Amino acid sequence: MDHHEDHPHVVNRNARYGLILFAVYVALYGGFVFLAVFRTPVMGTIVPGGANLAIAYGFALIGAALLLALVYVVLCSRPVPNASKNDAEIR
C-alpha cells in the first residue's frame, strides 16, 4: 500500500465512501422496516423459488451488508496521490 492510513486525504476519502455506502444501506434497511410495519401483507408475496418477500428481503439485507462491505474495502485500498507516510508525518 503506497498511501498512509492516517493521512487526512485518506481518512477523509474513506469517511466519504463510508457515509455513501452507509446511506445506501440505510435506504435498504429503512425499506424493509417500512414494509414490515406499514405494508405487512406485502411481505407475504411469494417470490421465485417459493419463499416470501419477508425472507427474500431479509436474506438480501444480510447479503447486501457483506457486498457493500467488500465494495468499501476495495474502494479504501485504492491509493491516494500525495498521501504517503512522510506526507502524513509532515502534516
Place this chain on the structure above:
Amino acid sequence: MFYTTSPLAILIFLFFVSVVLGLSFYLGRRGQTAKGYYAAHGQIHWAVNGVAFAGDYLSAASFLGICGLIAFYGFDGFLYSIGYLAGWVVALFVIAEPIKRLGKFTFADALDSRYDSPAIKLAVAISTLVISAFYLIPQMVGAGALITPLLGLPHFAGVLIVGFTVTLIVVTAGMVSTTWVQFIKGFMLLIFCAALTVMILNRGFTATPVSSPFDPEAMRRDVGAKMFDPGIQLDEEPWPGKPYVKVISSKGIESFMRVTDEGWIPTQSVVIKPDGTKLVNGRTQTRDDDLDPVGTIAELPGGVEKTGPIGPVEFFDTFRQSTVTTWAKEDLKSEDGTRTTVYYPTQKTGDALLQPGGYFKGMTSTKFSEKLDFISLMLALFCGTASLPHILIRYYTVKDQASARKSTVVGIAAIGFFYVLTLYLGLGAMTSGAMDVTDSNMAAPLLARSFNELMFAVISAIAFTTVLGTVSGLIMAGSGAVAHDLLESFFRIPMNDHQKVLYGKFAAVLLGAGAMVLGVLFKDFNVSFLVGWAFNIAASANLPALVMMLFWRRTTKQGIAAAVFVGMTTSLLWILLSADTYSKVYGWDPTTSIIPFSQPALVTIPLGFLVLVVTSLITPPPAHPVAEELAEE
C-alpha cells in the same frame, strides 16, 4: 421438562473448558504489559479478529434466543437476526477506523482523544458498566439455565462455573486469551450450526397428523356412562369465562380440555399448588411423567407423509405450504391460589408463520404507538451494535485501520452466515417434534437431540462456550472502564505499566464476582429482554457522541459528556417506566404506564444528538476538534 444428563455432553463440555483454560494459561505470559492485557499488543491478525468479533457478538441471546423465538413464533425471531447484523454496517462504515485511529485501550479513549476531559471519562466509564451489566445478566442466567440439562447440576453451579472460568481467562492473559476464546467459540458455532442445518435439510419434513378433537356430547355421555374410568368426573367451568374443562380421573389425576368450535382439544398443563407442589399433566414431575415434546407438521403439501432430503430454497416453499402445529399458553389462577399454565395446540399455516407480526404484534396493530415501538426496536438494534463497548475494544487488537476494516468484513461474513442459519435452525426446531413447550431457549439443543446424542452434546457444550466468549468480552470491557478510565484517568491514580495490568486484573476479579452474584440473584427473573435494553442504552448514550465528535467540528467536551449522561439516563428511565417493564418486571398493569411505547431509541437517540448540539453551542469551541481532520483536503 426433565433432561437426561448426558455423559457425552459432560465430556465434551469439560474438553472445551480445558482447551480454553489451557490456551489462556499458555498465552498468559503475553498479556503482562498494559498494551498486551488491554489490546493484545495490537497484533491480532485481522482474519482472527473477524471471527473473534463473531465469537464476541453471538451471545446466548443470538444463539438460543433467536432460534427459540423462530421455533415458537416463526419469522419474527429472524427480525432480530436482521437488526443485529445491520448494526455491523454502522460499525464498518462509520465507527471502525476512527475508533482504531483515535483510541488506545477503551471506548472512552477514542471519545476523549482530543479533550482530556475527566467528565467524558467518567460518563463513558459509567455507561460502559451499565451497558455491560445489562448484557451480562442474561448471559449468566443463561449459563445457569443450560447447566441443568447439560450436566444435571443446579442453576448456581452453572453461574459459578462460567464466573470462575471467565475470570481465569481474563486474568491470565487479558485480551490475548479473550480473543482466542472468542475465535474458537465463533469458529465452532459456525461449523456446527452449519452442520446442523445440513442435517435439517437432509432429513426434510415429516407430517404428524393431528387427532380429531373430542366431540363434547360424546365426551359427556362417556363420562356419564363411566365407560373408561368408573370414577371419572368433569368440571365444566374450572375458571369462569375461560374455555376449559377439567377432567378428573378416579385416581385424582387432573387434565384440561380446551373448548373450541371444533370440539374439545387435549392440552398440557403445569399446576403450582398453594403449598408449592408442582404437577405436570396432573402428575408429580418425574423423568417418566413429564410434559410431552411438541412441534410438528400436521400436513405437508400434496398430503405426503415425508419430503425426504430438501434444498435450501425448497425448504421455505414446502414449509410455507404446510400446516404446522404450534403451541400457545394461558396462565390461569384459581380462587384457592393454585396457578395453572395450560399449553394448547393450534394449527397454523406455514404461510402465516413466515410473515411478520406473529411475535411483534405492534406491526399489525392499528395503534400508531405500537408500530413506533417496533420501529424503535429496529433502530436500537441498528445503532446499538456500533456502540457496544465490548465490541468496540476489539478494534484495538489489530495493528491498523486497514486491519480494522478487513476484520469487520470477516465479522460481517461470519455473523451474517450464522444469522442466515438461524432461520433454518428455528424452523427446523419448530417441526422437530422435540421442543420443550415451557422453554423456548432450549430449542437449539433439543433440535440437535432430535438427531442424536452426540449432536446434542456438542451443541449444548457450544451453547455454554458461547456464554464464555461473550462474558469474557464484557468483563474485559468493564475491566478497562474501571482500571483505565476511572482509576487512572478520572481519579488520576498514578500507575506504571505493571500496575495498569494489576489494577485491570483486580477489576476483572471484582467484575467476575459481581457477574456471579447477578447471575444467582436474577435466576427467576425474565431476563431475555435485557439484551434489548443494552442495545437501547448503548445506542442512546454512545452513538450521538461518537458520530458528532467525528463529523461536527463544533463538538465540545461538555457536549460529549452531557450527551452520554443524558442518553444513558433517559433511555434507562424510559425503559423502567415502560409498559413492558410494568408487566414483565413489576407485575403491574401495563396500561397504567405513562410511556407511549416501550423501546426508547426512537426518542432518546435524537435527544442525545440534541443535547450534544445545544451544550456544544453554549460552551467554548474545542481547540483541535477531531472532525477537523475530515474537513482537511
